Amino acid sequence: MTxxxxxxxxxxxxxxxxxxxxxxELGEPDRVPLIIFTCGDILRKYAKGYELYFNYDxxxxxxxxxATEYPVDVFLAALAAEGFxxxxxxxxxxxxxxxxRFWTGPMHDALGDKYTRWPGRELPEDSIFQxxxxxxxxxxxxxxxxxxxxxFLNEVILPRSCLNLEKPSSEKANVALIRLGVEVSRxxxxxxxxxxxxxxxxxxxxxxxxxxxxxxFIGDFLRYPTGALLDVRxxxxxxxxxxxxxxxxxxxxALSLKPAGxxxxxIPLHLNEYLSPKLYNEFYWPTLKKIxxxxxxxxxxxxxxxxxxxxxxxxxxxxxxxxxxxAYFEKTDVRKAKKILGGHxxxxxxxxxxxxxxxxxxxxxxxxxxxxxEVKPGGGxxxxxxxxxxxxxxxxxxxxxxxDAVEEYGRY
Numbered sequence: 190m191t192x193x194x195x196x197x198x199x200x201x202x203x204x205x206x207x208x209x210x211x212x213x214e215l216g217e218p219d220r221v222p223l224i225i226f227t228c229g230d231i232l233r234k235y236a237k238g239y240e241l242y243f244n245y246d247x248x249x250x251x252x253x254x255x256a257t258e259y260p261v262d263v264f265l266a267a268l269a270a271e272g273f274x275x276x277x278x279x280x281x282x283x284x285x286x287x288x289x290r291f292w293t294g295p296m297h298d299a300l301g302d303k304y305t306r307w308p309g310r311e312l313p314e315d316s317i318f319q320x321x322x323x324x325x326x327x328x329x330x331x332x333x334x335x336x337x338x339x340x341f342l343n344e345v346i347l348p349r350s351c352l353n354l355e356k357p358s359s360e361k362a363n364v365a366l367i368r369l370g371v372e373v374s375r376x377x378x379x380x381x382x383x384x385x386x387x388x389x390x391x392x393x394x395x396x397x398x399x400x401x402x403x404x405x406f407i408g409d410f411l412r413y414p415t416g417a418l419l420d421v422r423x424x425x426x427x428x429x430x431x432x433x434x435x436x437x438x439x440x441x442x443a444l445s446l447k448p449a450g451x452x453x454x455x456i457p458l459h460l461n462e463y464l465s466p467k468l469y470n471e472f473y474w475p476t477l478k479k480i481x482x483x484x485x486x487x488x489x490x491x492x493x494x495x496x497x498x499x500x501x502x503x504x505x506x507x508x509x510x511x512x513x514x515x516a517y518f519e520k521t522d523v524r525k526a527k528k529i530l531g532g533h534x535x536x537x538x539x540x541x542x543x544x545x546x547x548x549x550x551x552x553x554x555x556x557x558x559x560x561x562x563e564v565k566p567g568g569g570x571x572x573x574x575x576x577x578x579x580x581x582x583x584x585x586x587x588x589x590x591x592x593d594a595v596e597e598y599g600r601y
Contacts, residue, residue, distance in 0.1 A: 196391070197391075198388065198389055198390060198391040199391075200391075201391025201392075202388055202391055202392075202393050205222075205262040205263065205391070205392070205393050206262075206263075206393040208220060208222045208262055209222045209224070209262055209263055209393075209395075209571065211568070212535055212568060212569060212570060212571050213453075213490065213514070213515055213535045213569075213571075214512065214535075215511075215512055215532060215533075215534075215535060215568060215569040216568045216569070217567070217568035217601045218568070218601065219600065219601060220595070220596070220599045220600050220601065221561060221565055221570055221571070221572050221595060221599035221601075222262040222263070222571045222572065223261045223262050223571075223572050223573065223591070223592065223595045223599075224261065224262060224263040224264075224265070224537070224571055224572075224573045225259070225261050225263075225264050225265070225573065225574065225579065226265045226267065226573070226574075226578065227255075227264075227265070227266050227267070227578050227579060228267055228268065228317060228318075228578050229241045229242065229266070229268050229317050229318070229578070230317050230578045230579065230580055230581050231255065231578060231579040231580070231581055231583065232248075232251045232252065232255060232266065232268075233315065233317070233581040234255075234581055235250075235251040235254055235255070236248075236251045237308070237314050237315040238308035238309075238312075238313075238314060238315050238316045238317050238318070239294075239307075239308040239309035239314040239315070241268055241317075242268055242269075242293065242294035242307060242308060242318060243294045243295060243307075243309065245375065245376075245378075245379040245382075248266070248268050248379070248383070249379065249382055249383050249386055252264070252266045252383060252386070252387065253386045253387060253389075253390060256387055256390055256392045257390050258585075259588050259589070259592060260390075260391070260392070260592070261392070261592065262393075263392070263393060263394070263395055264387065264392050265394070265395065266383070267291060268293070269291035269292055269293045269376075270291065270292045270293075270297075270304070270305040270318050270319075270320045271291070271292065271304070271305075271320045271409065271457075272289060272290060272291050272292030272296075272302075272304070272305075273290060273399065273401045273406065273409075273410070273442075274304075274342065274346070274347075274350075274406070274409075274410040275289040275290070275292065275347075276289055276290040276399070276442045277338070277339075277342060277401075277406070277435075277438050277439065277442060278339065278342040278343050278346075278347060280339060280438040280439075280441040280442045280445075281339060281438075281441065283441070283444075283445035284445075285373075286441070286442045286445050287398065287399070287442065287445050287446050288373045288376070288377055289369075289373060290399045290442070292304070292305055293372065293376050294307045294308075294309075294310070294318070295372040295375070295376075296369060296372050296373070296376070297310065298310070298368075298372075299353070299365055299368035299369045299371075299372050300351040300352075300353050300354060300365050300368075300369055301351055301352030301353040301354075301365070302350060302351045302352075303323050303325075303350050303351070303352070304320060304321065304322060304323055304350060304410065305318055305319065305320055305321065306318065306319040306321060307319075320409075322408075322409050322410065322413055322414070323350060323410070323413065324411070324412055324413045324416055325346050325349040325350045325410070325411055326345075326346065326411040326412055328412075328416075328420060328423070328424055328427070330345075331420075331424060331427035331428070331430070331431050332427065332430075333345070334411070334431050334434065335427070335430040335431045335433075335434040336434075338431075338434050338435055338438055339438060344357070346410070346411065350410075351365075353365035354366075395452075395453055395492075396449075396450050396451050396452045396453065397446075397451060397453050397454070397455050397492070398442075398443050398444070398445070398446035398447065398451035398453070398454045398455070398489065399442065399443060399446075399454060399455050399456075400439055400440070400442065400443040400454045400455075400456045400480050400481075400484065400491070401439050401442075401456060401457075401480075402456065402458055402459075402460075402461075402473065402476070402477040402480075403431070403432035403433075403435040403436060403439065403476040403477070403480075404417060404421075404428070404432055404460055404472055404473045404476070404477075405457075405458060405459045405460055406435055406439070407420075407428070407431060407432070407435075408459060408460050409459060414459065414460055414463070417460065418460065418463060418464075421464075421468055421471075421472045425471075425472070428472060429472065432472065432475075432476045433476060435476070436476050436479055436480060436483075439480055440480060440483055440484070443480070443484055443489065444484075444487060444489070447487065447488070447489060451489060452488075452489060452490065453489065453490050453491065453492045453514065453515070454484050454489050454490070454491045454492065454514075455491075455492045455494070456477075456480075456481070456491055456492070456493045456494065457493075457494040457496065458477075458493060458494060458495055458496050458499075459496055460473060461473065461495060461496065461497065461499055461502060462496065462497030462498045462499060462520075463497075465501070466501050466502060469501070469502050469505075470505065474502070474505055478505075478508060478509065481493070481509055481513060481514070482509065482510065482513070485509075485510055485513050485514070490512075490513060490514035490515070491513065491514035491515070492514060492515045492517060492537075493514065493515065493516055493517065494517045494519070495516060495517065495518050495519065495521065496519045497519055497520055498520045498521060499518060499519075499520075499521045500521050500525070503521070503525070503526060503529050503530065504529060506529075506530055506533075506534055507529070507530065507533060507534075509534070511532075511533050511534075512533075512534075512535075513534065514534070514535065515534075515535045515536075515537050515571065516530065516534050516535070516536055516537065517537040517538055517573065518536070518537070518538040518539075518575065519538065519575045519576055520575065521538075523536050523537075523538045523539040523560070523564055523570070524560065524563045524564055526538075527563070527564045527570065531567055531569060532567060532569065534569070535569045535570070535571065536564065536569065536570050536571070537570070537571040537572075537573050538572075538573055538574075538575045539560055539564065539570075539572050539573065539575065540557075540572060540573065540574045540575055540591065541574075541575050542574060542575065542576055542579065542580055542583075544556055545574065545579060545580075545583045545587050545588070545591065546580055546582060546583055546587075548587065549587075550586050550587060550589070550590035551590075553587055553590040553591055553594060554590050554593065554594040554597070554598075557572070557591065557594035557595060557598055557599075558594065558597075558598045561595075561598045561599055562598075565599065565601070568601070572595055572599070
C-alpha cells in the first residue's frame with residue numbers, strides 16, 4: 190500500500206497486525222484492515238492447481254509472490270481441504286490433533302480418504318480441490334457416537350471413509366499411517382516456512398487454532414448435510430445428545446494450540462443458512478455457543494465464518510460476551526450486521542466476489558467508498574472478500590483497485 194515500500198518488513202508486521210488486533214478489540218485503528226483468504230483459486234494465476242497442493246516449494250513461492258504484488262494486512266493461504274474429522278479422532282493427543290486439522294493432497298494419497306478430490310488425482314491438474322463429504326454413519330449409530338465419540342471415529346468411521354484404512358492393523362493400513370506421519374512432518378515444515386517467507390515481506394500470519402460446530406461435523410463427515418437436516422426432525426433427541434458429546438473433544442482440539450500462542454479459533458459454519466430460527470436455536474446454536482464461550486473464557490477469541498445468509502440468526506450473536514471475536518459474513522450485508530452488532534462484535538466481510546470479477550476499477554473504488562462510509566465509524570470492522578477465496582479470473586487491476594480504495598477511504 191502507499192508508503193509501504195519505505196518501511197521495513199518488521200515495521201510492516203507490527204503495523205499490520207496491530208491494525209487487525211485493534212479492529213478485533215472493537216476499536217478504531219489508523220485504517221480499516223484488509224484481509225484476504227484463499228484456498229488456492231486466486232493463486233492459480235501463477236501455478237496449476239496440482240502444483241499448489243502437491244509441491245510445497247512451489248506453493249510457498251506463489252504465496253509470497255501474491256502477497257508482494259497485492260500487499261494486504263493479512264494474507265492466509267489455506268492450501269488444504271476440510272479435515273476436522275482427523276483432528277477430532279486424535280483429540281486426546283494435542284501434539285498430533287492440530288497437525289491433521291487440514292487435509293493436503295499428499296495426505297489424501299497416503300490414506301485415500303473419500304471426503305476430498307484433488308487436481309492430478311480425481312480432478313484435472315489445473316483445478317482446485319473439492320470437499321464432497323460423505324455418509325459413513327447410519328442413523329441407528331448415533332448412540333455409539335454419543336457414548337464414545339473418539340473410539341467410534343477411530344474404529345468405525347476412519348476405516349469406512351479411508352480406502353487405505355479399511356482393514357485396521359493390516360500391512361496396508363500400517364503403511365498408510367506411517368506415510369501420513371511423513372506427510373504431516375512435511376506439511377508442518379511448509380506452514381512454518383510459509384509464515385517466515387510472508388514475514389520477510391511484511392505480511393503477518395494470524396495465530397490460529399480451529400474448532401467446529403457439532404451439527405456441522407455430523408453433516409460434513411458422518412451423514413451428509415441432507416442427512417443431518419433430516420435427522421433433526423426424525424431423530425431429534427439422538428442429534429442433541431451427539432452434539433453435546435462432541436463439544437468436549439472439539440474444545441480439546443481448539444485448545445491444543447493455546448500453548449503455542451494461538452489467539453483466535455477459526456470456525457466455518459455450513460448448515461446455519463439451511464435451518465429455520467426454531468431449528469437453529471434448538472439444534473445448532475446451543476453447542477456452538479458453548480464452544481465459543483468456553484474458548485473466550487480460555488483467552489481465545491473465535492473467527493466464525495458465517496457462510497451463506499445468516500440474517501435470520503444475527504441477533505443470537507448478541508448472546509455472546511462483548512468482544513468475543515470476529516463475525517465473518519459471506520452473503521449477509523455487513524451494513525445490516527453493523528447496525529445490529531456494532532460495539533459488540535467485530536464484523537468482517539463486505540466485498541462480493543461478483544464485484545471483483547465484473548466491475549471496473551472505478552466502480553470498485555466507488556463501492557468501497559460507499560460501504561466504508563457506513564461501516565467504518567466506531568471501528569470494529571475488517572474488510573474482506575465475502576467468500577474464503579477470490580476467483581482466479583479476477584483482473585489484476587481490480588485487486589489493485591480494492592487495495593487502493595481501502596488505503597484512500599479506510600482511514601480514520
